[in-house]
Amino acid sequence: RVQTGRTNLSVTGAVEEDGFFYAPDPSSQLACAIAGNIAMNSGGAHCLKYGVTTNNLMGVTMVLMTGEIVEIGGAHLDAGNLDLLGLICGSEGQLGVVTEATLRILHKPEGARPVLVGFDDNEVAGACVSDIIKAGVLPVAIEFMDALCIKTCEEFAQAGYPDCQALLIIEVEGSEAEIDDQLARIVKIANQHNPVEVRESKSAEESAAIWLGRKSAFGAMGQISDYMCLDGTIPVSELPMVLRRIGELSDQFGLPVGNVFHAGDGNMHPLILFDANKPGDLELCEEMGAEILKLCVDAGGCLTGEHGVGIEKRDLMTYQYAPADLEAQLAVKDVFDPHWLLNAAKVFPLAVSHDRRAEQIAAE
Ligand SMILES: Cc1cc2nc3c(=O)[nH]c(=O)nc-3n(C[C@H](O)[C@H](O)[C@H](O)COP(=O)(O)OP(=O)(O)OC[C@H]3O[C@@H](n4cnc5c(N)ncnc54)[C@H](O)[C@@H]3O)c2cc1C
Known part of the structure; x- marks a missing residue:
């Protein structure tokens, strides 16, 4: 049970000595609060297996506009009474002020290991993700980075990312035997897509650097240009088509795009680069962003994944x-x-x- 001003990362910090962790892990987890996570139904790299905030939230205390304090949900999943918890989680602070929350904490897995799979083409990497999910393998994370993001994050974190057009970071967890078994199945699928490199992490330090690079992506990209980060979701099977269309829109609008996102659950984060000092560039960027979000909807997805609608997408x-x-x-x-x-x-x-x-x- 936490007060909701607490940061996301501090929840795991409070329970990890006893062998537990809190699964939703937004890249902003050092700074963002549980209240914000609940309001936005936040996700993160490791939510493919464990679900997003709504799947790890069991109850909240909320102050209504009348000043009354209500308890919604309870101390365990599927608590009694009318199930209003799903309504509150993701409501973007529009229904009441959430002051406390009961979170689901999980036993830390025995072990975890990421594998890096590099490709010479974005669409092929997208097809590989789709095939992994179709095969029924469930890694904890499948993260995607394109060439621009790989280069920028590598300079920032020296994670040893291969020099290629598209990179997948795929992490599995469990006992050593489970990890070996899952990785063997994933590598077999990846090899059907002619990867330019497949490399498993060899140490805890290497794994930490791999994740530091990915989790620093937004900050690292900010060092090279102004950018607007989009957030939309698509069915995983549409990844190759959507990546191709984003490339075409980038050419059409004349603005570069970096792609770094949670590929396993189709949560895209195209970063549109623009020059804030150039008159008209921001407006052009917003226009292009709207086209990409419409593309997500047209592909059978939706306007948001984890950043919400807010002001940017209300229209x-x-x-x-x-x-x-x-x-x-x-x-x-x-x-x-x-x-x-x-x-x-x-x-x-x-x-x-x-x-x-x-x-x-x-x-x-
Ligand atoms: C660099 C960067 C990386 C990010 N990476 C991710 C990511 O990987 N995954 C992800 O999901 N998001 C990500 N985000 C978005 C953001 O961090 C998350 O949405 C986060 O959960 C917001 O929490 P916050 O504490 O910053 O909330 P705020 O931005 O302060 O608030 C978010 C919303 O919650 C409402 N709110 C705040 N407190 C309450 C309350 N007590 N009761 C009711 N409503 C309230 C606010 O009014 C606002 O509408 C990222 C953002 C940045 C800047």
């Missing part, structure tokens, strides 16, 4: 949702926050939230 909500779907979401907010005061400008198009607030006030 795209009508692209993903039919009017009746949006109306159902608005009606939920009416119940918890009738005056539309909590993060009122987020998630829904401004005109919609403005009208809603006016309607609620007029009805009183």
